[in-house]
Amino acid sequence: MVERSRKHLLNLSYMFIFIFLILGGSYILIPKFGKIIEDSIINDAVIPGISQPLNNLRKAILFKSSGQDIKYIFQNPSSRREIEKMFSLFLTPDVKYAYILYRDKDGKLRYLLDISLEDRGRYWQKFDIFNPEWYKVFETKRDLIIKQELIDFLWITYIKPIVQNNEVKGLIVLDFSIEKLHEIKKIVRKIQNALLIGISFVLVSFIVSIYQFFRYEKKLKKMYYDPLTGAYNRLFLYENSDLFKFYPFTVFVIDIDHFKKINDTYGHEIGDFVLKELTKRINRCIRDNDILIRYGGEEFLLLIRANPVSPEYKKNILNLAKRIKNEIEFYPFDIENIKLKVTVSIGINFYEHEKSIEEAIKHADIALYSAKQKGRNRIEVYNVALKVSEKNINVIKEAVEENRIVCHYQPIIDLSTITAVKFESLVRIITKDGEVLYPNEFIPPIKRTYIYVDITKKIIEFNKKILQKYKDVEISINLSAMDIYNEDIIKLFADMFEKDEASRLTIEILESEEIENYDVFKKQLSKLQFIGCKIAIDDFGAGYSNFSHIIELNPDYLKIDGSLIQKIDVDNKAYSIVKAIKHFADDLNIKVVAEYINNREILEKILNTGICYGQGYYLQPPIPPEELKKFL
Known part of the structure; x- marks a missing residue:
């Protein structure tokens, strides 16, 4: 994502040089170009850099709310601390305010959580309550950046809606400090001057400044994501293990059958393609708030938010497992004129009595081993018989x-x-x-x-x-x-x-x-x-x-x-x-x-x-x- 942003900025630089050559320093269009530059910085750099980490926070909030109104989880001290811990990752000198809002029954925006790095600020200091853009988010359900030019202390605000059941339940908000964003405005002015006097090296300083501005977001993404597949990695699981305590969910351990043979026969590039394609296919089968983790090698972990009260709950889980298995088995993986038939073995644990996520994963892994012992390309659920086997393992x-x-x-x-x-x-x-x-x-x-x-x-x-x-x-x-x-x-x-x-x-x-x-x-x-x-x-x-x-x-x-x-x-x-x-x-x-x-x-x-x-x-x-x- 950072690489993509850098390409956008480089293309932008070429565009400015081209404009300089064509227009010859025209005073009439320079202010207009300045606005184009300013909007490009926001839309091509800010959105890709910060959207995905905020999306992870949104998933965590939905995960903990378990279908209830999200304001209830913030009334629980333990849940509130866990969300604050995750949200605090976004606090840098460049972020002046960070908070979460909800809309009350009268339609007014209210605070749920405020973890601002400096003073907590007053309500009217953080956003223009009369700006209709805020309320558009509840209709579009999409990320939004607002330039808050009516407020002295802020310039832009990034808004990430928390959507559940196709309804906006709350807003995650980051306000970028005017000091840092004034630097961007200065860069814009320098580019305008460069168009007048032909100093193209100013564009390079512009690119470097933007790159430095978003280094933090790049590091955050690297921490929790597998670079090959884009799925979460083990670090995400370990760092957020407290989020999985005391909440019902189902654990899948998914393993590619005979993956080593694929690597040995066709090479590691084909093996990497299989891993990436398999990740896409699993993602097509699951919900937005389910969590897919590349657990190691060809093994994936899938955490499904459960509703054990529903009588159809286990049946739905098994249907999901069959859908994933069929999506992989019945559609060959096509690459370089090769049609690969890939199958998976799946171990499932409903995580009903386990004390920790580690224990739940271990039981799902025992079920996976049973699936492999029975010939692979099948689904096994951890049950009483496997529990007896585990008891023997302890002996x-x-x-x-x-x-x-x-x-x-x-x-x-x-x-x-x-x-x-x-x-x-x-x-x-x-x-x-x-x-x-x-x-x-x-x-x-x-x-x-x-x-x-x-x-x-x-x-x-x-x-x-x-x-x-x-x-x-x-x-x-x-x-x-x-x-x-x-x-x-x-x-x-x-x-x-x-x-x-x-x-x-x-x-x-x-x-x-x-x-x-x-x-x-x-x-x-x-x-x-x-x-x-x-x-x-x-x-x-x-x-x-x-x-x-x-x-x-x-x-x-x-x-x-x-x-x-x-x-x-x-x-x-x-x-x-x-x-x-x-x-x-x-x-x-x-x-x-x-x-x-x-x-x-x-x-x-x-x-x-x-x-x-x-x-x-x-x-x-x-x-x-x-x-x-x-x-x-």
């Missing part, structure tokens, strides 16, 4: 804090000698009652949370102690793609393990897990290989098995997926696939491990394929760490 969190994360170890057996050559580290949680929880019971609900990262760090620390205690033990640790992308996890390995210890570590990665950027993934793995770790591809054959990617990752081991091994004694196709994987690995000098050897028949089939390493309950179930010494 897991306590286990992390109380150091009840342990590892058990399942041997990987050399099938030619039936001896353990390596041990796979398998995480467990010990409950307060002594019960053992397995990964499938606690990993899914925490996968996107910081608790998951904390557990990964606990596993790494636990295995560090085992490697220190048993100098001949080799261990494999399971890491997800999310762990590999996490720079803190990679750094933890580099900082924690000595070279000898790292050489006895194998990192197992799920082949079936979605890896969104192989170049970055490969770079992260190379850091682990550099410190001495070996790499194993786990569950090989479970996904689509992109062989070119496997070659690029340069693994030391392939662990064949259990779904193939478990059928190898009864399914000839499974047997053929396992043999083909073995031949492929042999050609690349990669060792092969057969998992899930759970009976003798499977073992015999595995031996027939020539696979040298095996793992499974038939060979040896997982053991607690204190039993490792039996295998040494």
Whole structure:
């Protein structure tokens, strides 16, 4: 917006020079040009610079009024203080008076709030009560600038109407001090003189003066807005969190499905276009007083002012969510001859019992995670079932804090000698009652949370102690793609393990897990290989098995997926696939491990394929760490 104003002013400068050349300093038209200049300053600079920040204040007032007459919120001391705090951002040496008015039942203008920087002033000092322009705002419902030439102390007044249900409920007013605005009048006179004597550099000083005058508004806009999409940013949410207390509203967390693939496939410029277009489409679906925030990356937060008394309230909210989802899904995003089909997942929380906006967002995020777990491109509402899941998360969190994360170890057996050559580290949680929880019971609900990262760090620390205690033990640790992308996890390995210890570590990665950027993934793995770790591809054959990617990752081991091994004694196709994987690995000098050897028949089939390493309950179930010494 500031950039646009600067362009307006630059174009204005060219216009003045052109007039000078054409008119040759005509005395007759100079006063008229002076008025044109003066009006251009007001309309091209003042309006764009101050309108949007005042619009934010207007939204906050409407948000707090919740459909009631706005004068009632100013009778509440707490609400009044919150509005005063926001309004005070506009107070600068250039603003003489700042106040909010309403019209009483007799049609007279009355004060609701006055936060003027200097003296509060008298009623007649601040505006000409007989000026009909004031009352036009109630008809046009649009912003207005009034030149108050009948009042000695002021020159212009900026008015922002507070419109609710198509009716003006009040006026937000800023009066600019005569001292600053006299400078603008002086600049106008200088420009008039420049037209007479041809001094064009005066125009430059004019532009600089206007730019300095509106630097404050530029900073205010930068503070609260995302520069790419124009939506609010996180700072707006945190700075105004008190406005969301004790008032009913609904929280949406909206996440673009597979956005990273869009960036990786088409580039970041296309990704940025998607973010901007998505913001426009959401804005088309929502009301003026709803609040859209770019929460981070491809995730957006939407706060909907609620009316829980209405029986249709929840139904209307769900209809809005469907409208947003359909607006994005059913109309392709067109750019540079590319038609992109974009979908979103939406988590909703009605914010009925939460104590803070942070808690409400967390619950909406849990609902979003549920939507993604169920296949994406869907809407989920936070409910009792998800509340139970959250309770389980708290149990897991306590286990992390109380150091009840342990590892058990399942041997990987050399099938030619039936001896353990390596041990796979398998995480467990010990409950307060002594019960053992397995990964499938606690990993899914925490996968996107910081608790998951904390557990990964606990596993790494636990295995560090085992490697220190048993100098001949080799261990494999399971890491997800999310762990590999996490720079803190990679750094933890580099900082924690000595070279000898790292050489006895194998990192197992799920082949079936979605890896969104192989170049970055490969770079992260190379850091682990550099410190001495070996790499194993786990569950090989479970996904689509992109062989070119496997070659690029340069693994030391392939662990064949259990779904193939478990059928190898009864399914000839499974047997053929396992043999083909073995031949492929042999050609690349990669060792092969057969998992899930759970009976003798499977073992015999595995031996027939020539696979040298095996793992499974038939060979040896997982053991607690204190039993490792039996295998040494």
